[in-house]
Amino acid sequence: MTATKFSESIRTGYDCKGEHIILGGALLNGEGVPDTLIKIPLKTINRHGLIAGATGTGKTKTIQVLSEQLSQNGIPVVMMDIKGDFSGIAMPGEVKPFITERHEKMGIPYETKAFPVELLTLSKQDGVRLRATVSEFGPVLFSRILYLNDTQSGVVSVIFKYCDDHQIPLLDLKD
Numbered sequence: 171m172t173a174t175k176f177s178e179s180i181r182t183g184y185d186c187k188g189e190h191i192i193l194g195g196a197l198l199n200g201e202g203v204p205d206t207l208i209k210i211p212l213k214t215i216n217r218h219g220l221i222a223g224a225t226g227t228g229k230t231k232t233i234q235v236l237s238e239q240l241s242q243n244g245i246p247v248v249m250m251d252i253k254g255d256f257s258g259i260a261m262p263g264e265v266k267p268f269i270t271e272r273h274e275k276m277g278i279p280y281e282t283k284a285f286p287v288e289l290l291t292l293s294k295q296d297g298v299r300l301r302a303t304v305s306e307f308g309p310v311l312f313s314r315i316l317y318l319n320d321t322q323s324g325v326v327s328v329i330f331k332y333c334d335d336h337q338i339p340l341l342d343l344k345d
Contacts, residue, residue: 173198180206188213191239193232195276202275212243230255241285260287304340305330 171179180196180203189212196206221229234256237247249256262282263269273280291297304312309330313323333340 171198173203177203177206180208184208184210186211189243191215191236191243192278193235193239195278197275202272202277204277207276207278212245215240215245234259238283238285257287257289259285304342304345305333 176196176198184207186209190209191212193208193210196203196208221232223229233249237249237256238259240247251257262284265280265282270280289297290300292300292302307315309323309327312330313326316322318326330340332338333345339345
């Protein structure tokens with residue numbers, strides 16, 4: 171494919187009118203192609219999406235860029251960060267030559283920036299304490315959290331059903 175056809179294909183496939191976020195820019199044979207930004211209209215962000223790939227293919231970075239772009243547009247993001255991969259967006263990043271070079275190739279200005287972050291926790295660790303009732307977890311998730319076997323999970327399901335049928339609230343573990 172020629173550079174001209176490639177550019178035209180990217181521009182027509184990823185151009186959008188109105189508010190949008192930029193995921194990145196197109197590269198052809200390792201070189202940045204001017205005016206070929208990959209854009210997604212903000213009005214389509216509420217639809218389902220899947221980010222999948224093998225280890226080291228950029229899934230985490232893709233989610234980080236999406237979250238940053240949404241935050242810049244005033245859209246809050248709720249993210250489950252079990253391993254702590256994303257908490258770093260609360261601090262401005264370091265300027266590194268390979269990052270600025272890649273941004274220059276794509277024609278996207280690079281600036282380090284901190285984003286607003288509020289860390290929530292279910293435990294007593296640092297963060298805003300997130301509280302939920304036992305009923306809100308439901309029998310399946312509650313059983314998984316407790317690492318119950320199938321028999322135990324079945325008993326928990328019966329208890330949840332009984333309490334639901336008789337309007338008995340399951341608020342905490344004492345219930």
